[in-house]
Amino acid sequence: MADGNSSRFFGRSLARVEDDRLLRGQGCFVDDLDIPNVVDIAFVRSPYAHARILSIDVTAARTMPGVVAVYDGASVVDRIKPLTNSEELRVPEGIAALNPVVKIQPAPILAVDEVNYVGQPIAMIVAETRYLAEDALEVIEVEYETLPAVFDMEAALEPDAPLALQGEADNIGVYVRHSIGDVAAGIAAAAAVVEETFATQRYVAAPIETRGMVAQSDPFTGGLMVWSTTQTPHRVRDHVAESIGLSVDEVRVQSVDVGGGFGQKGILVVEELLVPFAAHDMGRAVRWIADRHENLTADAHAREQVHHITLAADADGYLLAVKDRIVVNLGCRNMVGLVVPYNALCHLIGPYKVRNVDLEATGVLTNTTFTSPYRGAGRPEATFAMERAMDRLAAKLRMEPAELRERNLIRPDEMPYRTGLLDRRGLPQEFDSGDYPEMLSRAVDMIGLSEFRQKQELARHEGRHLGVGFALYLEMTGLGPFEGARVEVMPSGRVRLYTGAPSQGQGHRTVFAQLLADALGVNLTNIDVVAGDTASIPYGVGTIASRALVTAGNAINQAGGLLKQRILTHAAEFLEAEVADMQLEGGRISVKGTPAVELSLAELIRIVPKLAGGSGSDGLSETSYFQPPNYATASGLHATIVEVDPATGRLDILDYVVVHEAGRIVNPMIADAQVVGGVGQGIGGALSEHMQYDDQGQPITSTFMDYLIPVSSMVPDIRLDEIVCPSPTNQLGVKGLGEGGAVGPPAALANAVEDALQPFDAIVRSGPLSPSRIRDLVRDPNHS
Amino acid sequence: MSFRGSEGQIHPTTPPLSEPSGWHDISLTVNGEPVSAQVESRLLLTDFLRHRLRLTGTHVGCEQGSCGACSVLLDGVAVRSCLTLAVQANGRDLRTVEGLAGPDEPLTALQQAFHEQHGMQCGFCTPGFLMSLAGLAEHGGTPSSDELDEHLAGNFCRCTGYVNIRKAARQAFGLPGPEEASRG
Numbered sequence A: 001m002a003d004g005n006s007s008r009f010f011g012r013s014l015a016r017v018e019d020d021r022l023l024r025g026q027g028c029f030v031d032d033l034d035i036p037n038v039v040d041i042a043f044v045r046s047p048y049a050h051a052r053i054l055s056i057d058v059t060a061a062r063t064m065p066g067v068v069a070v071y072d073g074a075s076v077v078d079r080i081k082p083l084t085n086s087e088e089l090r091v092p093e094g095i096a097a098l099n100p101v102v103k104i105q106p107a108p109i110l111a112v113d114e115v116n117y118v119g120q121p122i123a124m125i126v127a128e129t130r131y132l133a134e135d136a137l138e139v140i141e142v143e144y145e146t147l148p149a150v151f152d153m154e155a156a157l158e159p160d161a162p163l164a165l166q167g168e169a170d171n172i173g174v175y176v177r178h179s180i181g182d183v184a185a186g187i188a189a190a191a192a193v194v195e196e197t198f199a200t201q202r203y204v205a206a207p208i209e210t211r212g213m214v215a216q217s218d219p220f221t222g223g224l225m226v227w228s229t230t231q232t233p234h235r236v237r238d239h240v241a242e243s244i245g246l247s248v249d250e251v252r253v254q255s256v257d258v259g260g261g262f263g264q265k266g267i268l269v270v271e272e273l274l275v276p277f278a279a280h281d282m283g284r285a286v287r288w289i290a291d292r293h294e295n296l297t298a299d300a301h302a303r304e305q306v307h308h309i310t311l312a313a314d315a316d317g318y319l320l321a322v323k324d325r326i327v328v329n330l331g332c333r334n335m336v337g338l339v340v341p342y343n344a345l346c347h348l349i350g351p352y353k354v355r356n357v358d359l360e361a362t363g364v365l366t367n368t369t370f371t372s373p374y375r376g377a378g379r380p381e382a383t384f385a386m387e388r389a390m391d392r393l394a395a396k397l398r399m400e401p402a403e404l405r406e407r408n409l410i411r412p413d414e415m416p417y418r419t420g421l422l423d424r425r426g427l428p429q430e431f432d433s434g435d436y437p438e439m440l441s442r443a444v445d446m447i448g449l450s451e452f453r454q455k456q457e458l459a460r461h462e463g464r465h466l467g468v469g470f471a472l473y474l475e476m477t478g479l480g481p482f483e484g485a486r487v488e489v490m491p492s493g494r495v496r497l498y499t500g501a502p503s504q505g506q507g508h509r510t511v512f513a514q515l516l517a518d519a520l521g522v523n524l525t526n527i528d529v530v531a532g533d534t535a536s537i538p539y540g541v542g543t544i545a546s547r548a549l550v551t552a553g554n555a556i557n558q559a560g561g562l563l564k565q566r567i568l569t570h571a572a573e574f575l576e577a578e579v580a581d582m583q584l585e586g587g588r589i590s591v592k593g594t595p596a597v598e599l600s601l602a603e604l605i606r607i608v609p610k611l612a613g614g615s616g617s618d619g620l621s622e623t624s625y626f627q628p629p630n631y632a633t634a635s636g637l638h639a640t641i642v643e644v645d646p647a648t649g650r651l652d653i654l655d656y657v658v659v660h661e662a663g664r665i666v667n668p669m670i671a672d673a674q675v676v677g678g679v680g681q682g683i684g685g686a687l688s689e690h691m692q693y694d695d696q697g698q699p700i701t702s703t704f705m706d707y708l709i710p711v712s713s714m715v716p717d718i719r720l721d722e723i724v725c726p727s728p729t730n731q732l733g734v735k736g737l738g739e740g741g742a743v744g745p746p747a748a749l750a751n752a753v754e755d756a757l758q759p760f761d762a763i764v765r766s767g768p769l770s771p772s773r774i775r776d777l778v779r780d781p782n783h784s
Numbered sequence B: 001m002s003f004r005g006s007e008g009q010i011h012p013t014t015p016p017l018s019e020p021s022g023w024h025d026i027s028l029t030v031n032g033e034p035v036s037a038q039v040e041s042r043l044l045l046t047d048f049l050r051h052r053l054r055l056t057g058t059h060v061g062c063e064q065g066s067c068g069a070c071s072v073l074l075d076g077v078a079v080r081s082c083l084t085l086a087v088q089a090n091g092r093d094l095r096t097v098e099g100l101a102g103p104d105e106p107l108t109a110l111q112q113a114f115h116e117q118h119g120m121q122c123g124f125c126t127p128g129f130l131m132s133l134a135g136l137a138e139h140g141g142t143p144s145s146d147e148l149d150e151h152l153a154g155n156f157c158r159c160t161g162y163v164n165i166r167k168a169a170r171q172a173f174g175l176p177g178p179e180e181a182s183r184g
């Protein structure tokens, strides 16, 4: 791609280079590392949702067999700085002009006087094995005095609500309001107005591998080596160094094989500062692997939002105004600021044209576990509200929901399209490319909408309840500010690529190598990818927010182009030819027209230090950072047909279609699988996943027997189609698609269920659509 | 840590620390090789495999018996090693993902199917699926597509949405893929 060469690897469904070792059980996940004399950690965690700590007694624990050290809040408070996910809490200038509230509420490393959610770490036990560390948990004595607590986010906004976090003036962690046009006028002029409340329940990302970390102090430098499951290794490095007072140069973070992340491993938690601290403090290797109970109750939750939404349209269904008051449950403190609330806000309208918009988002503190972005990060919640509201509007106008959507779509000839709102960076929100009408018409054809309506009618006469649902969404991908790539020719002649964006299963070793192979003119099998080792590239952001392909991908393409130029320059000197006459193909360097004169990269790398041109140069290596000038906006349309049994509440997905658009596709096999994997997670959220608390703030879905992630039988075979609108925002023309699949299912399935239950006048206002919820909807259509 | 004794037996080093539970001597076969060890009564089979024998291909996703990531074959039957104590493996034949294809051998047809159908992303759940399906292959003859689907519901995968796992499993068992099935 670099200089318009025909691409040999871009666009091909190549099988992954990652697979072989994983299939043989030879992967190396963080808990697989074999570190001599490593000690294990277990945490004492708060059993109360809100309490004052009166005393902590760890003396008995210190004498338990195998216990190496016990730390409590008092022993670390002056030694580790509290945690602030500063990168996520920054307010861009343009957004600052909206006068948002973003409270900075650093997380205490270990609780000292107050605990404000069940699961909050209070003490850390380090012992020879996890078994022995857990034995010692039992003998730690903590005295508590319970405090008033609040769990429901709307209750927390009431003036007399208990404070979720002592010392705050209220329970508002973030607040922003953004409006354009004249919403009141739009509503006044409308022929149809829909006012509804739609809610998304609390989820947990719950990758099958939980969060974990191993840290060891370096005997040579006194610095720290950290192996981590993180999605953002450079951020972990910076925070670890800062919190324990080391230089960033002294901390090396390496993300090893990682078993899924989905956002939960994308923000830092206090445990990730404590583990390296303990290693540094004790001079011993330390390991912490969260167990599933910790993962479900004490690691980041997500998604819980309520939308009080109003849509106004004229008699033909054209949208005149959209108003939404969004309430987001942040949990115990503001950990990631505007990220999720603002993402929900600026993705709410999706692919529709509307000029009068009034959106408000409030992030509320409650005595529940903190929350983080989870695959989609505000978009599934916003899409649920908007796309449900569109179906309610269609019902009011007695219009086919697909037709209502079609009328309001942004047209391809209006691209690039400015919404009038500000994007996450605080700059004018601009969609770069897309063809939403084409997407919709393909989905309507694939699902066979008109035949379906006849079938639905016939089925109703037989007492069967079928329904169809659509959900459209946009995803502004490729979040900046940058990602980097360093590429170098190794002494063997192989090429190594380093980048800050590690893989949690997305296949970076294959996809990134495909890009570099093309940019450079070498074979895929001669490239090794090292992603997420902070010692290999000084700066990086990480794999979050559907950004890796856009940002790292373009950095790789750029670095590859530069390295190719450098290779050709050195080779030209050696071969006494003009640089312009040199070529690099399949890893062989030659002079155009004289193919007999050939040089391999292994030969060249040996020669470079002796060449005149090699003097004062750093050999065959290049580093390049890519800063996306704008988001690359991907889009998707989910359409599904379901059958609902009103008697049992059983739901069967009869057909599920996704038409997606994510620019040029590097590896279609991997891209499709990302979409399907996202749909699987979205179906779980739509139908069964629900992180629940009882009225004392105790998490009651703390195992996989209660928190129901989907199994194979829940996810049907997905039918995919794709359109390609290359992104003009980057040279490769790519867009991100990691999150998209998870955005559509809650809305599409809820729309389909409501359509199926139309004879009962049921309105689906929240998920998950478990059999008992469906029964409730049949019995009481206004059941929320 | 472990070392190989003079008769070719593998003896994992027993941690020096006394556990507040009884110790047992166990002998078993792991991937065809004889193993003898001293284990605490409460030691889980997962931890024995992973931390004493360094067979880390068997993964731990929940320790609650739900996810199936820890599946191994005990006397040819797929079991959840997180719900099995190491002592329960005494005298038995244990097989793990490392035993499917030797280091110098090509992947088995089952493993190859996961590769070709892209039936894995992070690969954390994969050994569990492989062992669970290997168990089915040994005992169930050739399952029908429905039986196979039902069997797959015993393992969790958070990455793939299962579609490609089903394709891989069908390929491995010589069953038609979903598209062919729906066309036929």
Ligand code: FES
Pocket (backbone or CB within 6 Å): B059, B060, B061, B062, B063, B064, B065, B066, B067, B068, B069, B070, B071, B080, B081, B082, B083
């Ligand atoms: S780890 Fe054994 S079933 Fe999950």
Ligand code: FES
Pocket (backbone or CB within 6 Å): A208, A259, A260, A505, B119, B120, B121, B122, B123, B124, B125, B126, B156, B157, B158, B159, B160
């Ligand atoms: S591939 Fe990641 S959990 Fe299955």
